[in-house]
Amino acid sequence: MTPYVSDGYDEMFDSQGEPRPACREFVDRLKNTEENDLRARQRAAELDLYNMGITFNVYGHEEGTEKVWPFDLVPRILAAEEWEHIETGLAQRIQALNLFIDDVYNEQHILNDGVVPKDLILSATTYRPQMQGFSPPEKVWCHITGVDLVRGGDGTIYVLEDNLRCPSGVSYVLENREVMKRAFSQVFAGAAIAPVDEYPEQLLQTLLDCVPNSVQDPTAVVLTPGIYNSAYFEHTYLAQQMGIELVQGSDLLVQNARVYMKTTHGLQQVDVIYRRIDDDFLDPECFREDSCLGVAGLVDAYRQGNVTLANAPGTGVADDKAVYAYVPKIIEYYLKEEPKLSNVPTQHCGDPQQCQHVIDHIGELVVKPTNESGGYGLMIGPHSTEEEQAECIERIRENPRNYIAQPMLQLSTVPTLFATGLEPRHVDLRPFVLQGKTTYVMPGGLTRVALKRGSLVVNSSQGGGSKDTWVLRHQHSEPVAPTEEGGA
Numbered sequence: 040m041t042p043y044v045s046d047g048y049d050e051m052f053d054s055q056g057e058p059r060p061a062c063r064e065f066v067d068r069l070k071n072t073e074e075n076d077l078r079a080r081q082r083a084a085e086l087d088l089y090n091m092g093i094t095f096n097v098y099g100h101e102e103g104t105e106k107v108w109p110f111d112l113v114p115r116i117l118a119a120e121e122w123e124h125i126e127t128g129l130a131q132r133i134q135a136l137n138l139f140i141d142d143v144y145n146e147q148h149i150l151n152d153g154v155v156p157k158d159l160i161l162s163a164t165t166y167r168p169q170m171q172g173f174s175p176p177e178k179v180w181c182h183i184t185g186v187d188l189v190r191g192g193d194g195t196i197y198v199l200e201d202n203l204r205c206p207s208g209v210s211y212v213l214e215n216r217e218v219m220k221r222a223f224s225q226v227f228a229g230a231a232i233a234p235v236d237e238y239p240e241q242l243l244q245t246l247l248d249c250v251p252n253s254v255q256d257p258t259a260v261v262l263t264p265g266i267y268n269s270a271y272f273e274h275t276y277l278a279q280q281m282g283i284e285l286v287q288g289s290d291l292l293v294q295n296a297r298v299y300m301k302t303t304h305g306l307q308q309v310d311v312i313y314r315r316i317d318d319d320f321l322d323p324e325c326f327r328e329d330s331c332l333g334v335a336g337l338v339d340a341y342r343q344g345n346v347t348l349a350n351a352p353g354t355g356v357a358d359d360k361a362v363y364a365y366v367p368k369i370i371e372y373y374l375k376e377e378p379k380l381s382n383v384p385t386q387h388c389g390d391p392q393q394c395q396h397v398i399d400h401i402g403e404l405v406v407k408p409t410n411e412s413g414g415y416g417l418m419i420g421p422h423s424t425e426e427e428q429a430e431c432i433e434r435i436r437e438n439p440r441n442y443i444a445q446p447m448l449q450l451s452t453v454p455t456l457f458a459t460g461l462e463p464r465h466v467d468l469r470p471f472v473l474q475g476k477t478t479y480v481m482p483g484g485l486t487r488v489a490l491k492r493g494s495l496v497v498n499s500s501q502g503g504g505s506k507d508t509w510v511l512r513h514q515h516s517e518p519v520a521p522t523e524e525g526g527a
Contacts (some may be wrong), residue, residue: 045463047192048451050115061118061511068226069113074460081112081456085221093214094272108211109504111455112223115486122233122510125188125196125470126480128380131370133184136201136357138373140180143356144170145420154372155365159389162440163362164410165355167318169325173342175351176249177476180241182349183242183313184472187211188380190451197383197448199467201366203350203358205315207239208485209471210273211505213280215485219507231512238471239280240477246311248475251344257310260284260300261289264316264332274315288316298346311339311347318352326352343516357477360386360409362445365435384446388439397444398435401428404444406435419495421447421518450495453506455488465489467497470509483508 051062058066070078085107093108117125142149143160151155160166185206218236220227244257250257263274265287278285279504284300291309293397294297299306314321320330325338340346356362364385367378386404388394397404401420408416418431435442451461470484486506487497499504 042461043398043454043461045452047382047463048190048194049463050190050451050453050466052454059116059118061121062116063228065114065116065509072225076106076243077112078455080222084112084218087218088214089222091214093211094270106499108214109490109499110215110218111488111490111504111506112219113454113456113461114219114507114509115453115468116509116511117483119511119513121196121262122482124379126482127470128198128378129184129186129470129480130478131376132186132198132366132376133181133200133243133374133474133478135370135373136203136366137178137180137194137474139353139369141174141178141356141375142350144173144353149372154368157361159361159365159387159440160356161358165352165353165357167238167356169328169338170299170342170351170353176251176344176347176486179249179474180351181354182245182249182474183355184474185469186472188459188468188470188484189383189448192449192451194451195381198366198380199383200360201358202469203231203354204351205270205317206469207270207273207473208469208487209481210276212471212481212483213238213486213510214276215505215507218274230509233510233512235481235483238481239277241473241481242277242313243281243283245473245475245479246347246349247479248345249349250310251347254310256302258283258307259311259313260286260291260309260335261288262288262316264320268315270315277313288331288425291334291337293334293340296336296340296343296345298334298337298340309346311349313349318355321348321352349524361389362383362438364443383448386440386444388435388444391439391527394435394439398432400444401432403446405447406431406442406444409441409443417496419447447495450489453486453488455490455504455506460490464492465495465497466506479491482510 053059054248089107089111134232150156150160181203185202188196189194189199212235247257260283261274261278275285276414280304286300290301298309300309319327321333322337323330323333324335341348364387370378386393386397388397404420406418450465453466454461455464466486466488468484468486471480471481486508487498487519488504488506489495490502490504
């Protein structure tokens with residue numbers, strides 16, 4: 040193989056080319072693996088994913104919509120001490136954001152105190168006036184969060200985005216681990232790696248924690264838009280893993296402000312819905328009248344306390360990228376604590392002074408629409424042409440509220456297997472946080488990798504791949520038990 044050289048912060052090797060302490064044992068095991076054997080295991084992993092039908096959808100792709108999930112055999116490894124810091128910071132963040140959402144839809148103390156501009160919130164397309172004056176059970180608006188983290192060139196972990204509406208990707212975390220165990224079992228033997236397979240159980244418990252009116256034998260379901268949704272595999276996977284029904288809007292109806300599921304034995308009342316449908320399509324009586332995906336009367340049933348929706352309608356007001364810039368202040372306001380995780384410095388074009396700064400430095404910044412996801416609408420200044428920059432400035436001037444800008448971070452890299460050998464590729468990390476009566480942070484999360492050399496775009500919809508993420512446990516922890524195949 041060609042020598043491995045990274046020109047930035049690498050997760051596995053330091054600047055001298057030596058393995059970082061948390062990665063030393065894995066690197067030693069990797070050195071004992073023949074190149075041909077490594078490639079054979081990579082092919083076995085890809086075949087495994089294909090045979091199991093682990094896919095995702097890309098809308099409008101000329102080679103077809105459904106794609107096999109791209110996976111790289113070399114894991115990303117995090118030390119136990121660093122993960123503890125991340126875990127604490129994530130729990131702090133989601134606690135503050137839930138308090139913020141509840142305040143925004145009720146007393147609006149933080150807006151009246153001028154900590155967050157009121158017009159910024161009330162002008163957000165994700166703000167739902169229909170939810171004004173409502174508080175959900177346990178005052179939890181956001182039960183499931185996926186927070187995008189990146190490591191900059193200085194080694195600092197930054198929060199890049201909060202995804203509070205319908206965060207995707209956790210099913211691939213679980214499947215990546217299973218594929219890794221089968222394809223590369225010997226690297227697990229004796230290693231103390233935090234398990235991830237309890238997530239479905241934790242998710243179900245989180246949903247049941249928030250049932251309305253203390254229902255004794257609650258029924259929970261996953262509500263999907265259907266087979267053409269990009270995350271349909273995940274919807275089916277999570278429902279199956281939790282042992283609950285996967286339903287579409289046509290499987291439910293509302294009578295007397297209560298939600299029922301149609302079954303072969305008649306109607307069955309539903310108490311909790313993990314909905315994977317955007318607010319706009321959730322209830323044609325409340326949001327978009329032309330929606331065929333949701334359930335008429337659902338939001339009224341919710342507001343009357345007869346069913347719980349996870350995540351609650353209106354949570355998107357807190358993951359508007361323009362609001363992201365205020366999250367450190369939100370944490371300080373509600374919790375009286377310093378944020379444990381840093382934000383990326385952010386300019387919001389809704390502020391005239393900041394907008395002019397963005398326009399003046401358009402070639403140096405990454406410009407993002409405030410309500411897009413999946414890497415769509417992104418303009419990376421240093422990688423753009425003058426024409427692209429001029430078009431971006433025009434869009435900003437037409438609707439400054441809709442854009443933010445951030446400096447281009449040199450994301451960290453992880454060794455990734457290619458035909459020429461191991462090459463550095465940029466990665467991010469999406470941990471998943473559950474909030475019910477307690478907070479649960481899944482160890483690790485989804486490591487997404489930009490498979491194209493030099494690219495910073497890691498989204499699977501833009502050609503990115505994924506890796507297993509290992510959070511090492513402290514040395515006194517028990518190693519992961521081997522499977523019958525000899526792995527963990």
